[in-house]
Amino acid sequence: MPVAILLTSLVVAAFVLGVETLAAVGLVLVALFAVLVLVARWWVRRSLPPLARGWVAFFHPFADGGGGGERVLWAAVQALQQMRPDIKVAIYCGGGVTAEQLCAHVAERFNLQVAPSFRVVPLPSRDCLLPGRYPRFTMAAQAAASVRVAWQGLRQLLPETFVDTTGWAFPYPLVRLAGARVAAYVHYPTISTDMLQRVWDRDSLYNNNADVAASPARSLAKLAYYHCLALVYGAVGAFAQVVMVNSSWTRRHIAELWWQWRKPQRVYPPCDTQALQALPLDRRLKRIYLVSVAQFRPEKDHAMQLRALAAARAKAQAMHDGVGDAVLGAHLKLVGSCRNAEDERRIAELKALAGELGIADQVEFCVNASFDQLRALLGDAVAGLHTMVDEHFGISVVEYMAAGVVPIAHDSAGPREDIVLPEPGPRPGDPPQPTGLRCSSLAQYADAIVEVVGMGQLERMRVAAAARRRAAQFSDQRFQREFLACCEDVLPAGRASEPPRNVLK
Secondary structure (H helix, E strand, C coil), rough: CCHHHHHHHHHHHHHHHHHHHHHHHHHHHHHHHHHHHHHHHHHHHHHHHEEEEEEEEEEECCCCCCCCHHHHHHHHHHHHHHCCCEEEEEECCCCCCCCHHHHHHHHHCCCCCCEEECCCEECCCCCHHCHHCCCCHHHHHHHHHHHHHHHHCCCCCCCCECCCEECCCCCCHHHHCCCEEEEEECCCCCCCCHHHHHHHHCCCEEECCHHHHCHHHHHHHHHHHHHHHHHHHHHCCCCCCEEEEEEEHHHHHHHHCCCCCCCCECCCCCHHHHHHCCCCCCCCCCCCCCCCCCCCCCHHCHHHHHHHHHHHHHHHHCCHHHHHHHHHHHEEEEEECCCHHHHHHHHHHHHHHHHHCCCHEEEEEEEEECCHHHHHHHHHHHECCCCCCCCCHHHHHHHHHCCCCCEEECCCCHHHHHHHEECCCCCCCCECCCCCEEEECCHHHCCEEEHHHCHHHHHHHHHHHHHHCCCCCCCHHHHHHHHHHCCCCCCCCCCCCCHHHHCCC
8 A cells, every 4th residue: 555655646747747857856855765764764773773783682672562563572572581581671661670570570460481591672762652641643743753762772782683573663673784594473453454445434443532532624634644654654564574473464454555565464362372272161150250361551442342231231131031031140350451441441431331221230350460361351341342343363262272261252353253153163074153243333242242141051062162172273282383484584693694685475
């Protein structure tokens, strides 16, 4: 898409100025750009410390968080520690935490054992990345802030290889000018064609204010703003020498946006399927509950889950049978990490909403649960709710499936394209078996809750068994193997004489 915009602009310029004038102007601009790059390269290298040979640094300002992106980071660090012990590892991270504190957090939250042998490079200004600081032009402001935060880290340590596990592509040109190699693991494109289409259709969502969606003029202005941002995003993405993505949906969007010659490599994120698959498939149905595992962020749409439970209960009141009684007796447990005051405010708002819907007694909040607590909660849940639109992958959905919990996921992006798909039967010739349900509206979620809660034990176990087989492919071991294979050309050790390539093999 950005290339198409650029080509269209060139055609229009040629028509207005004439081909010869455009060629002359182009040559001047190319010469000025070359001079600018050389001056910038000189200034950047003069301002930063010497290149630290043998070091790999991960850019993850919120490495002390508890989401799927953090699990990717720590599984990658663990892979380097186990498979490439010759490499020195650093983490660009804020929050004033130590390596020992991070390792303890990782063991408790993710069940990953990481040695505290890495260096923590502090980022005091990481809070400038928070979207709440910028009520207008949020993405552009965050993009500029990501360059500032990365610069703060690079002034303390300039590694041989810079690995971005957050998706902030805007510092990549700066890192390349400094002489480091760049590898990127992208969870979610900063801007996507779906976002552009949503603005064009004037759909209101968490990233498209209702006031803007209601105004044709504001929508047009925002569309122009998004297209400009997409053009810059595509250009800076070209500076990554290795590009990995976490799902088919993300790969399609990054391939459309970034100026790369080849499609990114899809590397499914790591999920602790082995530990969760040890849980029994049968459930103690005398205490029926659903579970939701997601950080308390606006895009996760926990409010939809509360409304879906209330709608399911309203439907069950008219059923007058065992299924209706089961739905009315079911509870919802919301499990997620709370990162800051904004998350605390959202939790308070969700509790208030549960009260308004009359389901406060049926909803429980499990904040900052450890992995052992999460495993115990998944061990008795009958269904797992997921309501994020365009969830890039959906580690929590895989965790549901591995634990034998029937997923009820949003019918978009990762769950639709990679995860909640039919699984071949256990015997040759058996028809494909469902692995869960996908929904896109409140009514569908309410119907799905009633359906799963009302399933007989044998039927639910058949779906859960198929889901568990499907989840087996999303393992820690597979991620670590594929991550190291993709990064082979940009990692240190014995490759000082071979320049890194800009595309994957």
